[in-house]
Amino acid sequence: MYCYVTNMSEVLSILEERLAEPTARGLATAVTTAVRDGALMPGTKLPPIRTVAVQLGISPTTVSAGWALLARSGAIHTDGRRGTTIADNQPPGSARYRRVLQRHTTFDLDLSTGIPDPELLPDLSRALTSLRTAGTPDSYLDEPVLPGLIEVLRRDWPYDAEAFTIVDGAMDALELAARSLVRFGDRVIVEHPAFPPLFDLLESLGARVVGVAVDEEGMSSAGLAAALAGPVTAVLLQPRAQNPTGVSLSKSRASDIAVMVEQSGVTVIEDDSAGAVATTDALSLGQWLPSQVLHIRSFSKSHGPDLRLAAMSGPHDKINNISGRRQLGQGWSSRLLQQILLGLLTDDHSVKQVAYARQEYGRRRNAVVKALAAQGIDVGGNDGINIWVPVLDESAAVLRLASQGIGVAPGSPFAVLPGQTGRIRVTVGLLGDRHDEVAAQLAAAARTGGWTSPR
Numbered sequence: 001m002y003c004y005v006t007n008m009s010e011v012l013s014i015l016e017e018r019l020a021e022p023t024a025r026g027l028a029t030a031v032t033t034a035v036r037d038g039a040l041m042p043g044t045k046l047p048p049i050r051t052v053a054v055q056l057g058i059s060p061t062t063v064s065a066g067w068a069l070l071a072r073s074g075a076i077h078t079d080g081r082r083g084t085t086i087a088d089n090q091p092p093g094s095a096r097y098r099r100v101l102q103r104h105t106t107f108d109l110d111l112s113t114g115i116p117d118p119e120l121l122p123d124l125s126r127a128l129t130s131l132r133t134a135g136t137p138d139s140y141l142d143e144p145v146l147p148g149l150i151e152v153l154r155r156d157w158p159y160d161a162e163a164f165t166i167v168d169g170a171m172d173a174l175e176l177a178a179r180s181l182v183r184f185g186d187r188v189i190v191e192h193p194a195f196p197p198l199f200d201l202l203e204s205l206g207a208r209v210v211g212v213a214v215d216e217e218g219m220s221s222a223g224l225a226a227a228l229a230g231p232v233t234a235v236l237l238q239p240r241a242q243n244p245t246g247v248s249l250s251k252s253r254a255s256d257i258a259v260m261v262e263q264s265g266v267t268v269i270e271d272d273s274a275g276a277v278a279t280t281d282a283l284s285l286g287q288w289l290p291s292q293v294l295h296i297r298s299f300s301k302s303h304g305p306d307l308r309l310a311a312m313s314g315p316h317d318k319i320n321n322i323s324g325r326r327q328l329g330q331g332w333s334s335r336l337l338q339q340i341l342l343g344l345l346t347d348d349h350s351v352k353q354v355a356y357a358r359q360e361y362g363r364r365r366n367a368v369v370k371a372l373a374a375q376g377i378d379v380g381g382n383d384g385i386n387i388w389v390p391v392l393d394e395s396a397a398v399l400r401l402a403s404q405g406i407g408v409a410p411g412s413p414f415a416v417l418p419g420q421t422g423r424i425r426v427t428v429g430l431l432g433d434r435h436d437e438v439a440a441q442l443a444a445a446a447r448t449g450g451w452t453s454p455r
C-alpha cells in the first residue's frame, strides 16, 4: 500500500505545470512525466474527468482519451470504487508472453514453446577452436560490428542495405527500433495474429496498436490501406515463416504494401525471426523502399537462441541513431559471439547442418499439416517451426491436449483483433516423429468443446 498526501488541487497543479499541449497525448505525457519526476506516486488518485477538464481548459472527451492512452500502457488503472489511480511502478509488462508460456504441468511432449530443436542446431566446436582471446585492448574503441560478418550477411541479404548493425537477438532489435521511433500515443500497425512479446513491448511504450489481419499472402492490403488512413508511426511485419501462422509474404503482396507504405512515408520494421531455417527465400520491402525499412534477421532459430544475435539493416541515419543510443548502455554485442557466428556462417560443415535443419523442419511441418488435412483440418501457412490450428474451443483444446501430456500455446495472446475463432499454436518443428499420432490428437482436440449449458 502506498502512502500519499497529494490532494486533488495539488494533482491538478502538478499536471497543469507539465501540460505542454492540450491534447489527449499531451495530458498523458504530463501524467507520465509527473510519475517519472516523482511528483505523482503510485496509488495517487487522479481527479474526476470533469474536474480535470475544467481546471486544464480541455474537453472531457480529450481527458477521457488521455486516460485511455495511459490505461492501455499500464500507467494508470481504473477501479469503479477507488476511481482512477496511478499504477504501481511494475517492471515493464510481459503479460501476453507470460500467458503463452504459462505452464501448470510439465508435458511429455511440449509443443507450446516456439523454440528450435537443440538437436538441429549447428555444432559449435569448430567455431570455438578458432577463438584465442576475448577481444583486444581496443575493444571499447573497435567497430561495434565485425566487418567480415557484414560482408557475409550482404551476400544473401534480401536487398542492398545502406547500413547494418548486430544486436542481441530479434527481440532486442525490435525494442531498439521501436524505442527509437515510437512515442507515447503513436499508432503502430501490427499483424493479427503476431508474436505476443511485441504487443507487450508496444504497450510498454504507450503505443496504440492497430491490428491488420494476415491472410495466406501476408498482411492484408485492404486492411493495411484502412489502417494507414490515420496517422501511423510504424508498420511491423514478419516477412516469412510468420509466428504463429507460418505465412510468408508473397512478392506481389510485398510490392502492393510497398506502394502504400511509400505514399504514407511510414517506417516498416521487418522481423525475420526464422532466418536461415525458413524455406522461403528472404524478402524485404527494402527492395523497393530501402530508406523506409529496418530489416531484422535473427540467428536464434538457425544457430542457437543463446548466441543472442540478430542483424539489423536500414538507412544510415536510422541505424546510426540506434547504435548511438546503444553506446549509452550496452555498447555493442559481444564480438566474441559475432566471431562464432561468422565462423558458423562460413564453415561448410555448419552451413550444411543449418541446411539440413531447414529441410528437416519443412519435413516435420508438412507431415503434421498433411495428416491434419486428412482429418479435415486445414492449417494455413507454409513455413517455419509452428502451425496455427483452428479449434472449436481454445481452452478446451489446450486442456484436452494437456491431459494427454501434450503442451500447446493458446491462440488468444497472439491476437489483436477481437472476435476471431479459436486457435492453438503448435511448435511442430520439435516433433521428429509420431506425426500421424500427434496430428490425430490435435484433430480430436480441435473438435473438443462448443458445449453450451442447458437452459
Ligand SMILES: Cc1ncc(COP(=O)(O)O)c(C=O)c1O
Pocket: 114, 168, 169, 170, 171, 172, 195, 238, 243, 271, 273, 298, 299, 300, 305, 309, 310
Ligand atoms: C516473431 C518473433 N520475433 C522475435 C523473436 C525473438 O527472437 P530472438 O531470439 O532473436 O530475440 C521470436 C522468437 O521466437 C519470434 O518468433
